Structure formats: structure tokens, C-alpha cells
Amino acid sequence: DTAVSQTPKYLVTQMGNDKSIKCEQNLGHDTMYWYKQDSKKFLKIMFSYNNKELIINETVPNRFSPKSPDKAHLNLHINSLELGDSAVYFCASSQGGGTNEKLFFGSGTQLSVL
């Protein structure tokens, strides 16, 4: 069983489209995250949810909207996709909400905007 799973693994789409990425964790963790890894390989946090409540929003454009239907799921919806959104998006989870908690990552979704 994969601890943190996200779908799809690859997503190719045109500029201006709307797309969603789904994430699920079966670890029983309280906190989930979305990270973005750009072409230079910097991995930066975008959002964090703790028990379905948004607790971190790192100056991400409001075209990005996370949704957490329950604490095991955190989906990412992106409106009006732009070329600069092309990156690998990672979902992660942690047991608690501490700043240096052990993070468990999914295998990533490679988004290519054409």
C-alpha cells in the first residue's frame, strides 16, 4: 500500500485550462501539504492543511485552490493554467503540525502546460 498517493502522475494540458490533482494518505496523519518543485529543483511549500483546516498559504496565486474533504485527502485545483505553472507537484503528509515534522511525500505529478 502506498502511504501517500497522488494522481495523475503526468498531466499535459493547454494554457487556460483548469485541472485538478488528487492526493490521499493512509498514514492517519493530521497534516497534509502541497509542494512545488520547479525546473531548478527548488522544492517549495504551497499549502498546508491540518485536520481539513488551511494553516499555510505561501503567497500562491489564487488560481490555485486546495480542497480537503477529510484529513486523508488534499486535492489541488488549478484554474486558468499558465506556462509558468509547469513543474512537479508533490503532496506530503506529517503526523503533527510541527515545523520540522517528518514529511512523507507522494511520487509527484509532473504538470506540463503547453
Place this chain on the structure above:
Amino acid sequence: LAKTTQPISMDSYEGQEVNITCSHNNIATNDYITWYQQFPSQGPRFIIQGYKTKVTNEVASLFIPADRKSSTLSLPRVSLSDTAVYYCLVGPGPRTGTASKLTFGTGTRLQVTL
């Protein structure tokens, strides 16, 4: 969060011990040091975390000198499968704050060859 500096890349032969050093001159009193490993097309994987002196687990050892301004990840007898990017992160310890806001830098790309 404390800024970290680590070598961009390192090369090693299989069977050797590899030491990757990370500098974090402005580490704060309550900061912990955490290392992650990332293989291509995968999310980062937690390796080890420590606060001071030495921490060892089944994968690696982490050496932290008394002044804590640097740390060294030691991988004993590396194999080809240890080829990956290794990230050093510094931030307040687990169960502090609301959620992990750690940003991963570019890391150290370790290439292991025969």
C-alpha cells in the same frame, strides 16, 4: 528559517563512505537538522534528524559539532542505488509551530559509480 549551504554535487565509488556537509551558521537554539533523499521522479524521503552530537539509524549517521553551525551526513559503504539528491534542512523542532514550512534548497547531487 536558517539558511543552509551544501555542495552542489559529489561523486563516489561504490563501497566508499560518503560524507556530505551542510553549513547553517545562523541556526537557532530550537532548530533541528533534517536530511532527506530524493531519487529521480520520486518525492523526498526522510533519512535522519538530529539536534546535537551524533545520531545513527539503519541508513545513515548525522554528526553535529558542539557549535551546531554545520552538520555532516555520513552514508556508509554507498551503492549505486544511493545515487540521489540529498537535502539538508534546518528549522524549529517537531511539534513546534503550526506546520512544516521548510523549503528545500537545491541539495547535493550524489553520483555513485562502480
